[in-house]
Structure formats: C-alpha cells, structure tokens
Amino acid sequence: MPSGILGFPVAPFAQNGKLDENAFAANLNFLLDAEVSSLFIACGSGEYQSLTRSEYQQMIEIALSITDMKVPVFSGVGGQLEQALDLAQLSQNLGVDGYLILPPYLVHGEQEGLYQYYKLIAESTDLQAIIYQRDSVVFQTETLKKLAQIPQVVGFKDGRGIMEQITELKQEIGNELVWMNGLPFAEITQPIYHSLGFQSYSSAISNYIPHISKLFYQAIQQDDRKTITTLYQEVLLPINRVRKKRAGYAVSLIKSGMEIMGLPVGESVRAPLIPVEKEHYQELAAILTHTMDRFPPT
Template identity: 55%
Template sequence: MTSKRKAPTGILGFPTAPLNESGNIDEKALAINIDYLIREGLSSIFIACGSGEFHAISRLEYQRMVEVAIETTDGRVPVYTGVGGNIKDAIELLRLSEDLGADGYLILPPYLVNGEQEGLYNYYKTIIQTSELNAILYNRDNAIVNLNTLQRLVDQFPQIVALKDGHGDMELNLELVQTIGNRLEWLNGMPFAEITMPAYANIGYSAYSSAMSNYMPHISKMFYDALLEGNEALVSEIYINVLLPINRIRKARKGYAVSLIKAGMEIQGFPVANTVRPPCIPVESGHYQELKKIIVSALEKYPVTSEQTTNL
C-alpha cells in the first residue's frame, strides 16, 4: 500500500455523539472528545460510526459531526466517517464525506436485509466505486463477507485498505488473514475490543477500536503496549482489575456498548451526559455506580502520569 492507501493502525478513536439538555448534538463537547483522543495518542478518528450513534442521527447532524471532526483534528490524524444502511443514503454520505475532506470511510452493514454473498459484493462495489477515498469493510451482523467475496473486492478496488471484524468468527478471520495477508490491515471491531485483542493480535490484527479510550485512554495504551511486548502479567492484571468488570456491566443491557461510553466520560468529568437516543437506553443508576467504582479503583491502581494529558 502507498502512504495514501495506508490504513490506520494501533488504537482507533471512536468519539460519541454527545447530546445537550435539548437532545441535540453538543458540538463543543464533541470537539473536546475528539481533541482528547488525539492528544492521548490515538491513531485516527472515526466519526459518526457505531459509538457516534450513526443509527440515530439526522443528515444535518451527520454533516456537522464530520465538520467538527475535521476542524478539530486539523490534519493531526486521519478522519474516517461511517457510511452504510440504505444504499442510496450510503452513497450520499460518502459523497458528503469526500466533499468535507474526510480521509476515508467505514462501511456499516446494509439496512435490515440479509443478502447473499453476491448481494454483499454488489453492495460494497456500488459504494466503493463512487469514490477514491480509502474504504474499510466491516464484517458484522448481516454483512459477513467470505474469502471469495473479499478477494474479488480487494482485487478490483485499491481503495479498500482494511477489514474490520465485529463478528468474531476466528476460523473465518484466520482464513482471510492467511490468504490475503498484508494487502489489507486487519482491525478488531468487536464490542469492547480490548477483551478479545489478545486472540486477534495473535493472528495478525494490528489495530482495534477502543471504547474505553474515551475515558481511560492511558489504560488502553498500557494494555496494548503490554500485549505487544509480551508482558502477560500486566495484561492479566488489567483484565482482572479493569476490563472484565467493565465488560460485565456492558453485557447487562442491550445498547450499553454505546451508553456505557458516555457514562464513563461523564464520571471522568467530560461535558457528556449519560444520554442516548432510542433504541439505546442510558446506563441505569446501579450500573452507573458500579462503573464509577471500577474507574476510581482503576485510576488508583494505574494513575495518569505527568507525561500524560488530563481529560479537559
């Protein structure tokens, strides 16, 4: 891949869609979220994707979120947008992203329908041929491409720079990585990706999307560095003290993969209320207090050093 076609690696930043008291996007809070992720060393910004409530924002809100991301990032890291769902909407959002100056885009699953492999091939083909921007495919839910489909797409479109996996079929992942190799970057997009990253790293996945980085990025980095360096004791310690306790809360309610991020950010003092749009639900009081205890304990065990930035 050329530098232009190089996909983000390392820890990927997925900002939220912070809402104000009126239920509208809080652009100032969004800019703070994005700037914080960049200052904490995350490699890229993925705006208006799953964590950014792509499913629940209007076209105008989408545009403003992308504009805020590009303005705030100011060329420091690449900006990728989320496109997908209705095929016509996906193309329009891609064109808008390109016009606004995004570096690439993540293709989210098509709306509702479970298509055959040929249908998925044509879904991706129709979107990708619209633009020269870098494209990242996303194996998740009703959009799981097999080896043959992925090979056809990457042979035809140099724009495809990576595949993000949120499905968790490790047999399929091994087949894809071993066959296609370094033609693509391989990104772990499982919910709370730190939990599965040891398994993914062992088969060639170079990056992951980190929800926890929105409120404890220094621990995400500490964990990832320990994983890469083979520090099994520290990896296990962070699992026991931080990751597994938070993951138990995440699995307690559907939609917590989104709302738990905002709860963690609010606990850490960010101007982000524990508020999400339906069908997601905010983190309930009991779980909120559990999360707060975990965060307080984690920060006592793994304090932010003087070399690391503060949240605001």
Template identity: 55%
Template sequence: MSNIRKAPTGILGFPVAPYNENGCIDEKSLTRNIEFLLDEGLEAIFIACGSGEFNAISRKEYELMIEIAVSVVDGRVPVYTGVGGNLSEATEKAETSEKLGADGYLILPPYLIEGEQEGIYQYYKAIITSTDLNAIIYQRANAVLQLEAVQRLTDFPQLVGLKDGLGNMDLNIELTQTIGSRLGWLNGMPMAEVTQPAYVPLGFDSYSSAISNYIPHISRAFYNALLKGDQQRVNEIYQDVILPINRIRKSRKGYAVSLIKAGMDIIGLPVNNTARPPIIAVEKYHYTQLEEILKTAFEKYPRNNKAVI
C-alpha cells in the same frame, strides 16, 4: 484528505454523539471528546459510526459531526466516517464524507436485509467505487463476506482494510493468511480489548477502543503490555478494569454506546449520560459500579499526572 492507501493502525478512537439539554448535538462537547482522544495519542478518529449513534443522527447532524472532526483533527491523524444503511444513502454519505474532507469511511451493514454473497459484494463494491476515499469493510450482522468475495473487492485500490465484529476465527485465519498485507486488519469486536490477544497473532494490528473515550491510558497500557508479552500486566488490567467493565456492558442492550457516555461523565468530560432511543441511559446501579471500577483504575494505573479536563 490523505491519498495514502493504508488502513490506520494502533488504537482507534470512536467519539460519541453528545447531546445538549435540547437534545441537539453539543458541538463543544464533541470538540472536547475529539481533542481528548488526540491528546492521548489515538491513531485515528472514526466519526459518526456506531459509538456516534450513526443509527440515530440526522443527515444535518451527520455533516456537522464530520465538519467538527475534520476541523479539530486538522490533518494530525486520519478521519474516517461511518456510511451504511440502504445503498443510495450509503453512497450519498460516502460522497458527503469526501466533500467534507474525510480520509475514508467504515462501511456499516445494510439495513435489515440479508443478502447472498454476490449481493453483499455488489453492495460493498458500489460504495467503495463511489469515491476515491479509503474504505474499510465491516464484518458483522447481516454483512459477512467469505474469502472469495473479499478477494474480489481487493481489486479496488480504495479498499484498505477489514474490520471484524463477528468473531469467527476460522474465517479470520482464512482471510488473513490468504490476503495478507494487502489489507489492514482491525478488531471491531464489542469491547475489543477483551479479544485482542486472540487477534494479534493473526495480523490484526489495530482495534477500536470504546473505553479510550474515558480511560485511554488503560487502553494504551494494556495494548503495550500485550505487544511486549507482559502477560502479568495484561492479566492485572483484565481483572481490575476490562472484564469488570465488560460485565456491565453486557448487562443491558445498548450499553455498548451509553456506557461510554457514563464513563466520560464520571471522569469529568462534558457529556451527559443520555442516548437516543432505542438506546437507554446507564442505570444508576450500573453507573455506581462503573464509578468504583474507574476509581480503582485511576488509583492503580495513574495517568502520569495529566489533567482530565
């Protein structure tokens, strides 16, 4: 565990929850997934979060995934976990994350219930103060804090960042311009590459990349071009890879998770094109479309002769 009070920056890796033929967590596949992200230089690993089917894994599987991540990463980059759901479950998972050696956690929204600002504040406060780990709050669904509540949470040193999955730019401007460098700012919008050009000027210096699980070199090329102001390169990658994949992702509910596994399967990483209900596997038609997009991606933007597996 690290005691550095700073949110990760750069491109953040969110491994999946791979299942074997018996429907259990495939430990070897998860290990390879994490190793692949580390080999490609991603700046942090967020385990058992949205892409890791936080909603569908058991407590035992949750602990197993954290143990594998902490062991494989071995201190090279920060390891964050997903915590959330009802308050008692969230604090228990935060304490488990601390016990198993994670560096911090991303706080996912509470289950179903919508609360007033004071209630959401109290929810986050209870989790943030339950351990000494770094905490990142997640703005989405039924847990969206306004400026005053976020400012109150910054009184706790454990809070290091805010991840936005809402896309309310008016609120983002108010938050970033008022709170500034006290927090790290993470873009957590679905397929964040699509919106990252709008987030960078506000101070968002990191984002979660779903496609990094299978084409991290594209994520890196895109982000580098964006930061360098190479608009032509940005536009090319948009047209060739990012927007076509995003169109498939939006065609079915749950593809935000299962399309990642399909991409990994296509490039030869050991993960089956399966997910737990209510998420469905990628349909054959969309799988074939993704194959064609990735063929173009590797032909036009080669991986510097690195072997995939």
C-alpha cells in the same frame, strides 16, 4: 492507513436533544491528547443510525477543523444504499481521508448481494474504504478477495469474532488489507486478534481511560503477560461485565464512563438505545475509582 489504537468518539446530545457541538469538540481533543492513531466519526459509537444529515456533516466538519490533519479522519457510511452513497459523496466533498462501510442493516443478503453493496459504495468515491463485517454481514473468503481487488478498499474491520473464518481470511488475503479488530470492547479480544496479525483495534474506553488502553496495547506488543492478566482482572473484565448487562451499553456506557471521569457529554442516547441504569452506573463508577487508584495516569 491507521494502526494501533483507533479513536471512536460519541455523539453528545444536549438537553434539547440536539447535537452538543462543544461536548463533541471536547471529546475529539481528549482523544487527540490521548494519541489515538485516527478518528472515526459518526460510526457505531457515534450513533450513526440516529443522526440527521445535517448533524453528520456538523460532526465531520468539527472533526476536520480540530484535527487539522494531525491524524487521519474517517467517517461512517452504511445502512440504506442510497443514503450510504449520499454520505460517501458528502464525506469526500468535506475532505475526510476515508470511510468505514457499515452493514446494510436488517438485510441478510447473499454473498453476491453483499459484494455489490460494498463495491458500489467503495467505488462511488476516490476515498479509502474499510469493509466492516458486523451483524448480518459475514464474508466468504472469495467475496472478500474480490472486494480487496477494488483499489479504494484498503482495510477490513471484524465485528463478528468467528475465529475460524477470520483465520482463513487473514491467511488467504494477507497484507492486501489492513486488519482491524472491531468487536465491542475490543481490548477483551485483542490478544487473540494480535496473534492473527491484526495490528489495530477500536477502543471505546479511550474516550475516558485512554491510559489503560495504551498500557494494554503496549503489553500486547511486548508480550507482557503479567500486565495483560492484571488489567484483564482488575479493569477490563469488570467493565465488560457491566457492558453486557443491557443491549446497547456498548454505546451508552461510554457516555457514562466519560461523565464519571469528568468529561461531560450527557448520558442521553437516542432510541432504540437506552441510558445506563443507576445501579450499573454506580458499578462502573466503583471500577473506575479503583482503576485510577491502582493505575494512575503517568
């Protein structure tokens, strides 16, 4: 199972609206060079909700070819149940290591309904399955305990940030699962999650300033409060303020950051997401210029 910094590449789109395979491959190689512990393909930052089945397959095939078993590769499955089951089977056929089960969008199910949804997907293949708590999905302890008993279920990723609930889940279930911080811009909350025993997190900024994510992660591991505070004040919180200015910037701001840092993937995103506005793009550019001056890669 992956630990440490988790890589979540984007889905680059060319001017004709199609998936840009070359830009996607460059994104993957950059993340591998940054030494992320694993790659999660076609998940939230990869605009899972907008991909065709063909594009989904393309992305996985490219990822498997480029990684060549250097790091684990996970796909994203979720949303409409039959589609999720289809993509889970496709993922297994293509040879990924596992998948992140995304929420059943727009549906607020009871606990038994959520259990059945995640159980059906997890048991549909032999792959490792990671449960993702996000949006409409909040697990009661007994529900997650039952899911943890399924052999394929090996991890839990939290995207809600309900600290009292997360504390109880971690205390009750313990090391039966691998625990991952999946909040948007997870660096912001990782010191708290680390104290609860979460050893890994998804890093959006690893797509464009991975040395900062690595420096921050090391500071957390070493309890280096001075470095943590400095990175918060000079890099992480300023970027996060830009991210929060528009809904959907959790995805589109990654592409802007990559463009600014000379890793062109285009700024096109698919509706309902919107591109980063010019003013906000310039704010991000100023932050990244300061970041590179203040904390140059070694």
